[in-house]
Amino acid sequence: MSDQFDFEVRVGLIIMCMASAASALAVGGLLLYIAYSAGTIKRNASRRWSTDTHIHYYFLNMMISHLILSIGELLNIQWIVDARLYPGTVCTVQGFLIQVGDVGVALSTMAIAMHVLQVLVLQRKSPPKFALLVLAIIWLVTLFLVVVPPIVVQHNIYGTSDHWCFVDGSTTMQVGLVFIWLWVTGVVDVISYLFLALVITRLVLVDGRRFRWRRKQDSRIIPYGVGTSAESARAIQILSYPLLYIVQVLPHSVARFLQFSGHDVPFAVTAFTSTLFASCGLFNTILYAFTRPGLMPGRPSYVPQSVHVATARVAHNRFAQGYMVEDDSFVTETGPVQAP
Template sequence: MTLRDFFNFSERAGLLFTIEASLLSFVAVTFILCFALLKWLRGTLTSWGRRRPADASDSSLFLNLMFADLIQAAGCLFNFRWMAEAAVTGGPFCNAQAALKQVGIVGVSLTSLCIAVHTFTVLVLRRMPPKQASKIAVIWIWIFAAIIITIPHAIHKNETYYGPTVFWCWILPKWKTEQIVTEYLWVWLAALSMLILYTIMYCVMKGWINIGKSLGAPLVVLDTVESGGPSVDDLEEEKRVKAIAKLLLYFPAVYLVAIVPNSISRWLTFDGEPPPPELALFTNTIFALSGLFHFILFLLTRPVMVVGKPVVFVHSLESARNSSSTPKRTYSNSSLGHLPERYDFTGTQGDFPNISQTALRSPISVTLSSAGHSTANRSHSGRPRTARLAPSSSDLD
């Protein structure tokens, strides 16, 4: 099969599906990015001239994933022209689509990998990366994306590098090495790494793997009711932490569902023959929906970005320790796996302790609020419900 000048009706209809999927992703991620920007501007204006409270949600990597999805969706939207003209033609418009698609997919792959590493470090190793690690990672992701775009263009400046590839524009088939080095390598490296990391995380959360004291991880110290056991509310909070952590496991699933079929479709072109049109258009439609899938996961795993106020840290571990003389009981983590327990919280029933950089960096106490509740919920003994991690010596230095 060779490149044809015009698409038939079914092929143009297939392109329409890719456009609709891209539009859904584009609108979804634009909503999140605009909302996050407005929230940041509001917080900046309301706290102008005075110190802002510590915000427990550093969503740099998640927002960067949204931005990469936006670029990727924008590249797919260029298919509208090919559908209207029933053909793909070379030129600046074609080059722009190819560059956007390449930058977007590399950005999504590397950001997804960074999220996996960050989540693994926090949930399994229970170590908090440096404060600016996420922002530095974002900067390097885009520096790298710029490099893989500019260097091949510089090498092939007198040759055609991007061009029509049946239904859209991308790196021409004759540049197979460039296709692998500038995109496929990072897509599959991210996919394989995420499979390994998230498999370990799942086993740890199920309690099948317990790395325990080998990493110096402290034990959980929970306030107990007068009967000598943990309160029902404490156990409910542990379940909520575990439930949110499990939601993070859907990120590699979404990534693999979006990337693997599209990559297989592209790999079929390596023998010189393009894949069946139905397969190529279907896999690209799934690929174009990745932004919408990430948008849904973002709402589920980072709700503080779209609802409520930032979590404010209100008092230190030392004051929390001195304020209570109630005996504590120590419980092993083995039954829960290693979840992010390096924080204190006092909250209302139904609140969820935000798993965040600031909260995990130091063992301090967090007060949470939710609509409809004005006071802290108390355990059956009448004392404030708290879950606290026994600090190590380094935490108290």
């Protein structure tokens, strides 16, 4: 049983709960809209949700994980009311939900980044059922992380952790069961973003299955700035979710690194980074609304034209055959895309 929370801690937890509540309401509302859209709006309508692409599946899984995480963080209300933290059923449930939500969001975000890298940079596509395999792997990994550790250590792995409940135990256990997945996802997101930026700006050329730096003798390559703005905007929109994840998880990770290293991290810093991280669901919902014009009433749906990126010899469509950008956001399998 922990000591009584002072006023500063309770205010910080209240702010975190407000961010979690906003995320839960936003994500829950979006998921209800998606269910309504998929079930009642006519097929091929601009506002109808469909699961025609891999990223639709990954995005849906990411938002469900956000909702689980937000619900777990909302249980901080119990500690605000009691002004202290203590083990028990609520503590165990909170630790479980936060772990499942953290890992689910991380792996889903990684899946989005890797799919964008596969389609836009490597120009390889996979059958639609491959997305279901990826989702199965994500939930199997999550189930393994939740079920196996308690069996190995022979006790409940969730308990009090500073100001809320989380994975209880050593730093190694917390890193292995939660934080390593956040950090690996951040690294994969950065690599994907850098690769796509290098290809879009023509600094790196895709020559068949090889990558190489652009040389002066590549005179037939479209120069930087010609025909790239539309593609750059679309690619950035697709990668906005992994990029947003990096921005929100980085401060949280730095604070945890300092804490794991034995530094005294002020609660104000912990509260700020945790509130930022708790807002992920809200920001992703806002991002979705702005990158999907068909979702918003009164906003015209926009179908972009085919765009070009140069390889070693000729200019060709960067989106592999059978792929194009839908609604400025997702990569959709449609059939051959004709270059103008």
